[in-house]
Amino acid sequence: MVNRCEFRxxxxxxxxxxxxxKACQGKWCLNHRLPxxxxxxxMETIRxxxxxxxxxxxxxxxxxxxxx
Ligand SMILES: [Zn+2]
Ligand SMILES: [Zn+2]
Numbered sequence: 001m002v003n004r005c006e007f008r009x010x011x012x013x014x015x016x017x018x019x020x021x022k023a024c025q026g027k028w029c030l031n032h033r034l035p036x037x038x039x040x041x042x043m044e045t046i047r048x049x050x051x052x053x054x055x056x057x058x059x060x061x062x063x064x065x066x067x068x
Pocket of ligand 1 (some may be wrong): 006029030031
């Protein structure tokens with residue numbers, strides 16, 4: 001059985017391991033493996049996560065600069 005990419009009528013095969021999206025649990029080909037490419041339903045979650053990470057980084061930098 002061939003795993004087909006879940007993106008609409010994409011005829012490509014699912015990319016092993018890297019084609020598995022952790023966010024939406026979907027299986028995608030090389031062309032659609034990125035969340036942007038398969039219009040990931042969990043894009044907001046991903047964006048929120050990286051936003052939080054950036055915020056933490058900014059906070060850390062701020063604390064570092066407070067050495068004066
Ligand atoms: Zn595809
Ligand atoms: Zn996804």
